[in-house]
Amino acid sequence: MALVASVSDNKQIQPSIQSLVELVTGGMEEVNQIILAKAGSNVELIPEIAKHLISSGGKRLRPMLTLACADMFGYQGTGHVVLAASVEFMHTATLLHDDVVDESDMRRGKLAARKLWGNQASVLVGDYLLGQAFKMMVDVGSLEALRILSEASAIIAEGEVLQLGAAKNILTSEEDYLRVIDAKTAALFAAAAEVGPVIADQSAEMKAAARAYGRELGLAFQLVDDALDYGGSSADLGKQIGDDFREGKITLPIVLAVERGSDDDRAFWKRCLEEGKIEDGDLDAAIERLRKVDAIADTVQRARDYGANALKALEKLPAGPHNDALAEAVAFCISRVS
Amino acid sequence: MALVASVSDNKQIQPSIQSLVELVTGGMEEVNQIILAKAGSNVELIPEIAKHLISSGGKRLRPMLTLACADMFGYQGTGHVVLAASVEFMHTATLLHDDVVDESDMRRGKLAARKLWGNQASVLVGDYLLGQAFKMMVDVGSLEALRILSEASAIIAEGEVLQLGAAKNILTSEEDYLRVIDAKTAALFAAAAEVGPVIADQSAEMKAAARAYGRELGLAFQLVDDALDYGGSSADLGKQIGDDFREGKITLPIVLAVERGSDDDRAFWKRCLEEGKIEDGDLDAAIERLRKVDAIADTVQRARDYGANALKALEKLPAGPHNDALAEAVAFCISRVS
Structure with a gap:
């Protein structure tokens, strides 16, 4: 019993993003579905690379910020979920281009996409994801959000x-x-x-x-x-x-x-x-x-x-x-x- | 006299984009000014590469299409000029990334940017121009134009x-x-x-x-x-x-x-x-x-x-x-x- 109590105490002392994860869990499921759908393409290589990145287990901190900062105002629509997915796409596009620029071999403990599919595909799939990100923002229809994200x-x-x-x-x-x-x-x-x-x-x-x-x-x-x-x-x-x-x-x-x-x-x-x-x-x-x-x-x-x-x-x-x-x-x- | 007439006849027979160029000349001057202004950055390398591309003398067919297809309806605003500039930025970003992907040495008879500044700068300056293109579209404020161009x-x-x-x-x-x-x-x-x-x-x-x-x-x-x-x-x-x-x-x-x-x-x-x-x-x-x-x-x-x-x-x-x-x-x- 003492041991259990102690472990449980430790859990509370050690800060974690678990409470953030739990608060936005429903929204993040939708974000993940949108990401998988929008990373789809008839051009095989695109979903292949996108899924490699998506499954490679980043913390998805950025889209969680979007969801939490909308939810905290009691936002009831679906726009925040789409914006969160486009934020993650922007980030993923940046990672793909970064690895090419830095000539990195590894990303999050896995082989970088450029090592698996080459620099060329990494540049182009990054461009595709960025294009998809902007399309998704346009779907949401907020010019102000578009201004903020295109500026970023x-x-x-x-x-x-x-x-x-x-x-x-x-x-x-x-x-x-x-x-x-x-x-x-x-x-x-x-x-x-x-x-x-x-x-x-x-x-x-x-x-x-x-x-x-x-x-x-x-x-x-x-x-x-x-x-x-x-x-x-x-x-x-x-x-x-x-x-x-x-x-x-x-x-x-x-x-x-x-x-x-x-x-x-x-x-x-x-x-x-x-x-x-x-x-x-x-x-x-x-x-x-x-x-x-x-x-x-x-x-x-x-x-x-x-x-x-x-x-x-x-x-x-x-x-x-x-x-x-x-x-x-x-x-x-x-x-x-x- | 006969010779002059004949040359002049030839000129009329030989199709040219001269009449298109003349019709949109005022608008294209504004487009060029916007391009130079928006390719500016405190980060030196960006205007350097952008100016290399801009001065390398493409025909600018794409932005001329935008201007002519607005002007033909008697459009009186300035949105078409900004959209035309963002179309050219999208095109320029594509050229920069293309040269990296194709490993090209030349572009329009000049050394390709990637040969002068490296693949890394070409990827990143392309990304910058694409970001600027979207910012400019947002400034115009037409969600429909944004949808069309982000889809493209x-x-x-x-x-x-x-x-x-x-x-x-x-x-x-x-x-x-x-x-x-x-x-x-x-x-x-x-x-x-x-x-x-x-x-x-x-x-x-x-x-x-x-x-x-x-x-x-x-x-x-x-x-x-x-x-x-x-x-x-x-x-x-x-x-x-x-x-x-x-x-x-x-x-x-x-x-x-x-x-x-x-x-x-x-x-x-x-x-x-x-x-x-x-x-x-x-x-x-x-x-x-x-x-x-x-x-x-x-x-x-x-x-x-x-x-x-x-x-x-x-x-x-x-x-x-x-x-x-x-x-x-x-x-x-x-x-x-x-």
């Missing part, structure tokens, strides 16, 4: 181009890096949350609060991801530790380590990330150099700060189970790395 | 995936090939024309006629392009003869030649196009084999048939200078190869 689409691509420029430059500033993740990650989180009150026909204040919540959560989420790449467990993230390192990605831990490091540190980062000359033991050495200057801990601290901002934004939104679940999602996001 | 966007990508599957298969049927070009080329011509009467608030009959005109013109245009690759002058097309051949593209001339050829012919096409084993003199041999079975002439004849359908669709649209200019554009398109 352009901003995400702009962020990716910006990252491309920064990719091989260890002197990327913290400010520049934050611009990148604000665009490539936080913009879709922000849009996904904002279209909730939009479709529920709420005030500008509610839309701004939902948008702010999504954006701050997205920033926190990305920084946790960055930190995990140098210290989390691969089971958590569905990717191996050191992926960013091997791909020469400049992330916040690196930016901080370069700023704070010695000439010897900078030479190390330059060789590994700019020149791509990585030898056995370099990943361990990288983690050691990051720890020495608190680069991982401070990245996590930044994530906490953004998480706190997300909670502040939530205070402006209606209290209730959805609000509580969205707050727990912030804690869950941070807890992945703590 | 998904269909184009679907056609490209289909073509990918057919790319290395010389047994592609004529029907399958027509499905590919209907999607990857004709769909955007059809949408570009249809949004003219849509923004001018015309009847379903007018929209259908404009759509049919655009589609049939698009099919004719693509087949002429296919034929030119095996016999036109490179100056006409801005690409060298034999690009499709070297890239192993299965186009209508090949489909017809395989259907009609001997075992020896099929072995030749298989070696060159499926296996990519091309030797000196093979392009000349290919053209000879195509001519022997009338594959180029019959491709041109198919283009003429689609052109005739386009003219029939025009008969349902209002008579006047725009109608005349659109008819001449059909004749011009065919004349490139005759």
